[in-house]
Amino acid sequence: MTVIKDVSDLESADNSQRSSQLEGTGRFFGRLGEFWRGFKKNPASVIGLILLAAVVVMIIIGPLIYQLDPFDIVSAPFTPPDENFRLGTDYVGRDILAGVLSGGRASLSVGLFAALITAAIGLTVGSLSGFFGGWIDTLLMKVTEFFQVLPTLLFAMVLVTIFGPTWVTVTVSIGLASWMNVARLTRAEFMRLREFDFVRSAVAAGASSARLMMVTILPNALPPIVVAAAFDISFAILLEGSLSFLGLGDPNRMSWGLIIGQNKNYALRAWWTVVFPGAAIFLSVLSVCLMSDGLNDALNPRRERRF
Amino acid sequence: MVLAVENLFIHGPSSSGPVAVVESLTLALPAATTLALVGESGCGKTITALSIMGLLPPGFFITSGSVKLGGEELTFLSKTELRQRRGKSMAMIFQEPMTALNPVMTVGRQITEVLLTHRVCPPSQARDKAIALLGQVGLKEPEKRFSSYPHEFSGGMRQRVMCVMAICANPQLIIADEPTTALDATVQAQILELLRELQSQSGAAILLITHNLLAASILADRLTVLYAGSVMETGPTAAVLNSPAHPYTRGLLGSQPRLRLGRDALCGIPPTLAAISGQVPPPGRRPLGCAFFSRCPQALKDCRDNRPHPVSKGPEHQAACFR
Numbered sequence: 001m002t003v004i005k006d007v008s009d010l011e012s013a014d015n016s017q018r019s020s021q022l023e024g025t026g027r028f029f030g031r032l033g034e035f036w037r038g039f040k041k042n043p044a045s046v047i048g049l050i051l052l053a054a055v056v057v058m059i060i061i062g063p064l065i066y067q068l069d070p071f072d073i074v075s076a077p078f079t080p081p082d083e084n085f086r087l088g089t090d091y092v093g094r095d096i097l098a099g100v101l102s103g104g105r106a107s108l109s110v111g112l113f114a115a116l117i118t119a120a121i122g123l124t125v126g127s128l129s130g131f132f133g134g135w136i137d138t139l140l141m142k143v144t145e146f147f148q149v150l151p152t153l154l155f156a157m158v159l160v161t162i163f164g165p166t167w168v169t170v171t172v173s174i175g176l177a178s179w180m181n182v183a184r185l186t187r188a189e190f191m192r193l194r195e196f197d198f199v200r201s202a203v204a205a206g207a208s209s210a211r212l213m214m215v216t217i218l219p220n221a222l223p224p225i226v227v228a229a230a231f232d233i234s235f236a237i238l239l240e241g242s243l244s245f246l247g248l249g250d251p252n253r254m255s256w257g258l259i260i261g262q263n264k265n266y267a268l269r270a271w272w273t274v275v276f277p278g279a280a281i282f283l284s285v286l287s288v289c290l291m292s293d294g295l296n297d298a299l300n301p302r303r304e305r306r307f
Numbered sequence: 308m309v310l311a312v313e314n315l316f317i318h319g320p321s322s323s324g325p326v327a328v329v330e331s332l333t334l335a336l337p338a339a340t341t342l343a344l345v346g347e348s349g350c351g352k353t354i355t356a357l358s359i360m361g362l363l364p365p366g367f368f369i370t371s372g373s374v375k376l377g378g379e380e381l382t383f384l385s386k387t388e389l390r391q392r393r394g395k396s397m398a399m400i401f402q403e404p405m406t407a408l409n410p411v412m413t414v415g416r417q418i419t420e421v422l423l424t425h426r427v428c429p430p431s432q433a434r435d436k437a438i439a440l441l442g443q444v445g446l447k448e449p450e451k452r453f454s455s456y457p458h459e460f461s462g463g464m465r466q467r468v469m470c471v472m473a474i475c476a477n478p479q480l481i482i483a484d485e486p487t488t489a490l491d492a493t494v495q496a497q498i499l500e501l502l503r504e505l506q507s508q509s510g511a512a513i514l515l516i517t518h519n520l521l522a523a524s525i526l527a528d529r530l531t532v533l534y535a536g537s538v539m540e541t542g543p544t545a546a547v548l549n550s551p552a553h554p555y556t557r558g559l560l561g562s563q564p565r566l567r568l569g570r571d572a573l574c575g576i577p578p579t580l581a582a583i584s585g586q587v588p589p590p591g592r593r594p595l596g597c598a599f600f601s602r603c604p605q606a607l608k609d610c611r612d613n614r615p616h617p618v619s620k621g622p623e624h625q626a627a628c629f630r
Contacts, residue, residue, distance in 0.1 A: 196406065203393070205424070207420070211424070220411050
């Protein structure tokens with residue numbers, strides 16, 4: 001911890017360090033380095049990132065190496081883990097390892113895209129609401145509150161039941177059921193930033209409302225929203241697991257929740273059928289949560305400026 | 308006449324309904340000249356500036372009067388038309404250079420934004436134009452500065468960037484709201500010098516809003532002293548400062564700190580500052596007569612109930628006082 005004696009110290013330290021990383025792409029990597037310095041301050045988030053990377057590599061490369069159709073019946077039901085079937089088989093004799101490896105693709109892709117939908121809806125509603133205020137704000141916030149009082153899982157279940165269980169409907173349903181937090185956060189950030197001097201000076205320079213929202217305010221509002229959206233990935237993974245568990249996932253795609261749901265009645269007789277997919281869900285949700293914390297440290301503008 | 312404000316009334320919100328914030332304000336500002344609007348905080352200086360820009364905060368309205376920019380009546384314009392004028396034919400420099408620049412955007416990008424918004428030059432030339440302007444306001448290594456972020460700049464440098472953003476579309480009118488208040492004394496003089504230089508190059512009219520009479524005396528051709536929303540005195544800078552005709556102007560001058568050198572300093576005579584007792588009456592509780600009545604050391608009986616009208620005190624020099 002260094003004590004900064006004088007503001008000029010602070011500025012010159014700032015300037016000399018920046019000017020070394022000024023030119024072109026070096027600048028981009030400089031910013032990336034700054035981001036990484038903030039991120040690695042939180043050891044838990046680094047562990048989360050490593051864990052997430054491991055999970056992602058496993059579900060992308062795993063099915064290519066271990067080429068077994070997760071729906072194929074390959075052995076007797078409830079075969080315990082042995083040298084042929086490392087994680088055992090389920091109640092009809094399908095390989096659990098193949099299920100866990102390819103089931104991750106459904107779980108994580110739904111999680112990622114549902115979070116993107118969440119962010120898109122939340123950013124649009126929140127920025128319009130926070131920027132314009134007045135009746136637009138009142139109307140949009142009433143809509144947000146309406147969605148917020150609906151039980152999330154129940155709402156997603158209703159949507160999936162109506163539109164049929166496919167990968168797309170599951171993703172869209174989860175997105176539609178969970179955009180409210182991002183919207184409220186975006187609204188709060190826009191309301192806060194709207195009063196800043198640099199926004200006023202952009203107004204005085206003739207910027208239009210669209211330009212103010214997209215170019216002036218949004219980049220300043222992004223850091224906390226990115227963190228919230230990252231948390232939403234873990235939430236969406238859990239929600240996808242819940243839907244599949246209840247049999248509302250895409251039946252043509254193996255997913256972690258589906259394996260657990262189908263074997264839940266035999267969990268005490270054949271522990272391996274639920275423990276391994278359960279552990280996969282647990283690890284991916286945990287890794288995303290840990291990583292979001294690190295994002296918060298690295299992106300939060302209110303953090304202490306690092307040199 | 309670049310800017311002609313006539314008999315302007317602005318009303319603002321209060322708990323007991325709208326109250327007059329600015330009353331019967333008249334300003335005239337020809338090209339290539341500077342008018343300083345001086346007065347204490349809460350006198351309506353900034354509200355006047357914002358009303359000209361069409362940026363009055365919610366609840367504030369121009370209730371009567373006219374604001375003409377280059378002969379065009381601004382109070383009749385729609386929101387979109389006003390937005391197109393902002394930055395293009397009138398620009399504003401703000402008080403706080405530390406917060407008036409977008410922290411996540413390079414300085415160059417912020418300048419090109421303005422250039423492109425008002426189609427000052429084709430996009431392909433925007434970068435060169437911005438770099439040239441950065442050099443013009445006295446920043447060293449303008450190419451490097453172009454791709455720097457605001458936090459890499461000092462306060463004075465940021466105010467120079469604000470000046471670039473104000474002048475880059477060649478506006479007829481530049482409103483500078485306390486442009487030097489937040490700066491070091493040495494930098495203040497540089498920024499005032501820069502403003503004067505830019506004015507002599509572009510011929511823009513400058514409306515300088517300040518409570519710093521020294522800054523006003525350096526830059527302004529004419530002074531208008533505002534108190535509680537009304538004009539107390541107006542005239543050529545030298546005339547107003549050398550022979551102030553209004554007790555309020557005299558009070559302002561008397562409360563201006565001065566360096567004492569030579570014999571007085573050696574004798575150890577403590578500097579005396581003549582404070583004006585009391586406070587500016589808030590809008591809605593202003594006296595019926597002269598706005599300055601409650602604090603005036605020379606108030607007459609008449610001053611309480613009758614509002615004095617501007618009286619000529621010299622060539623182009625007027626003061627609203629019965630004495």
